[in-house]
Amino acid sequence: MKNIQKIALFILPFCFLFSSAKSTLIDTTILHSRSEAGRLQSKIYVSPDKDDWHYDSLKSFNSTYQDENAQFPFGSWVELKIYRNKYYAYYPCDLGNLRRFAISKNSFKVLRAETDDNRIVSSKRLSNWKFSFDIEDPYESKKRTVIFHIIDSKRGLAIVENVGEKQPYKYTLVVNTKELRQYPLIVNECSMKDSEFRFMSPNYASLMKTDSAHPLRN
Amino acid sequence: MKGYYPAPRNTAGQYWQLRDSSSTVFSTVARQGVAYIVGALQQGTPVMVGVQYHTGTHLSNADKATDHFIVLVGAGVDADGKKYFSFYDNAANYKLAAEGANDQNRLYWNETTATLEGATKATYSDNYTRFYKVTQVRKTRKH
Numbered sequence: 001m002k003n004i005q006k007i008a009l010f011i012l013p014f015c016f017l018f019s020s021a022k023s024t025l026i027d028t029t030i031l032h033s034r035s036e037a038g039r040l041q042s043k044i045y046v047s048p049d050k051d052d053w054h055y056d057s058l059k060s061f062n063s064t065y066q067d068e069n070a071q072f073p074f075g076s077w078v079e080l081k082i083y084r085n086k087y088y089a090y091y092p093c094d095l096g097n098l099r100r101f102a103i104s105k106n107s108f109k110v111l112r113a114e115t116d117d118n119r120i121v122s123s124k125r126l127s128n129w130k131f132s133f134d135i136e137d138p139y140e141s142k143k144r145t146v147i148f149h150i151i152d153s154k155r156g157l158a159i160v161e162n163v164g165e166k167q168p169y170k171y172t173l174v175v176n177t178k179e180l181r182q183y184p185l186i187v188n189e190c191s192m193k194d195s196e197f198r199f200m201s202p203n204y205a206s207l208m209k210t211d212s213a214h215p216l217r218n
Numbered sequence: 219m220k221g222y223y224p225a226p227r228n229t230a231g232q233y234w235q236l237r238d239s240s241s242t243v244f245s246t247v248a249r250q251g252v253a254y255i256v257g258a259l260q261q262g263t264p265v266m267v268g269v270q271y272h273t274g275t276h277l278s279n280a281d282k283a284t285d286h287f288i289v290l291v292g293a294g295v296d297a298d299g300k301k302y303f304s305f306y307d308n309a310a311n312y313k314l315a316a317e318g319a320n321d322q323n324r325l326y327w328n329e330t331t332a333t334l335e336g337a338t339k340a341t342y343s344d345n346y347t348r349f350y351k352v353t354q355v356r357k358t359r360k361h
Contacts, residue, residue: 034344042343093343096278113278113287114227139228168275169282193286193309194343 031186031197042093042194047185054091054187059177061100061111073131073148077101077158077174080183081199087157089175089183090197093190099172101160108135108146129153151207155179159208171204219289224266224356227280232357236334237270239282241351245332251355252327252334255290255303263358265290267305267325267334269350283353288338290325301327302336309348310340317341325352 029046047054058078079099081090092098096113103109108118118135121143126132129150136143145163156179160172175183188197225232234251237243258265268284276282292304302324310318320339327334334352341347 036345041345094278099277110280112280113284114280116280137228139226168277190343192341192343 040189040191042188042190044186044188044197046088047187050181052185052187054185055089055181058089058091058098058100059180061102073150073158074103074105076177077103077160078177078180080157080173080175081186082173082202083186083197083199085200087175087183088199089180089185090199091185091187092196093188093194094196097196099160099174101172101174103133103148108133149208155182157207159202159204168201171202173202173204173207219264219266219358221361222264222358223361225359227354227356229357232359234355235281235283235353236332236355237283237351237353239276241270241273241283243332248332248334248352251352254357255355256293258358259290259293259303265358266356267352268354268356270353271348271350281354286348286350288323288350296324301329303327303334305338307338307340309338309342325350 028048030043031046032042032044034041034043059076061076077100078089081088090098094113098112100111101109102111106120108120110116110118116137118137121134121136123134124132126147131148131150133146133148134143135146147161147163149159149161151157151159156176158174158176160174162170186197188194227233234247234254235244236248236251255265255267266287266289268279268281269286269288270276270283271285276285278285286309288305288307290303290305293302294304295301304321305323305325307318307323310316317340323336323339325334325336335350337349338347
């Protein structure tokens with residue numbers, strides 16, 4: 001009996017060690033990888049880490065308007081992607097290839113490779129889920145209208161519509177930065193400028209169904 | 219471009235849009251832009267230009283025409299008598315000096331077609347070089 005106890009006491013720490021190791025080791029899903037002469041050129045992967053620093057980097061563009069109490073549609077928004085019918089946050093090879101929006105009472109910023117700091121000329125609440133902004137680029141002095149469609153407030157999802165534009169410039173699926181970590185993250189890690197990962201195009205018509213009973217309208 | 223920065227997009231007199239999203243060339247504007255480049259380089263001032271390197275849509279920039287930016291740092295005439303501008307390209311890899319600042323990084327100016335085009339030695343991450351067509355010229359400002 002004493003021997004059994006000794007063996008149990010000997011084995012127990014190892015069992016604990018392996019069980020805890022198992023719980024922290026999560027596989028990274030590699031979607032694409034390329035190396036040259038043993039040096040990584042490009043790797044696209046699904047990050048298993050909810051605390052991944054890329055989330056913070058994606059959100060860090062808008063310190064001026066990081067107001068935790070900001071109500072829809074004010075606040076910061078980041079383009080969201082769809083891959084195999086699931087929503088993903090995406091950290092591109094070049095951040096200029098991702099659209100991000102920062103909306104305050106007077107300013108409607110669009111961030112791509114460059115930042116368009118548009119002035120809000122007027123805004124209207126068209127419904128509980130729809131907001132219209134007449135905006136003006138200070139350099140172009142040209143007004144245009146942007147409609148913000150909230151499609152799921154609990155999950156922070158919205159669609160930005162550039163009125164009068166054609167796809168791919170007309171609609172952008174976005175997520176509020178406060179809800180960004182809800183979504184798994186695809187990272188395009190590249191050593192130099194490279195092509196971005198190709199995602200599915202969202203079905204915007206379906207996402208914007210106006211029926212208030214639509215399951216996405218929470 | 220240490221000590222310098224480019225003028226914002228669409229600043230009158232400080233920005234020249236040479237091509238649009240479908241690669242149509244605006245020849246008068248292109249000539250004005252190139253005249254500015256020549257004058258700036260003669261003063262030793264580098265000039266940032268936007269370039270297009272693929273067909274189709276160009277999502278990353280507001281002019282819907284530009285894919286990438288490079289910096290013009292010099293000018294010359296090659297052995298065939300063709301005028302060119304030399305550029306630095308940050309899409310180079312770890313062989314930076316051999317690619318990003320390669321002296322064969324040249325954009326050739328065609329007076330007849332009013333086009334400024336050329337290949338880069340930068341290989342990007344996929345080990346392919348690109349052929350650049352200049353879409354916009356930004357006036358250089360000093361800090």
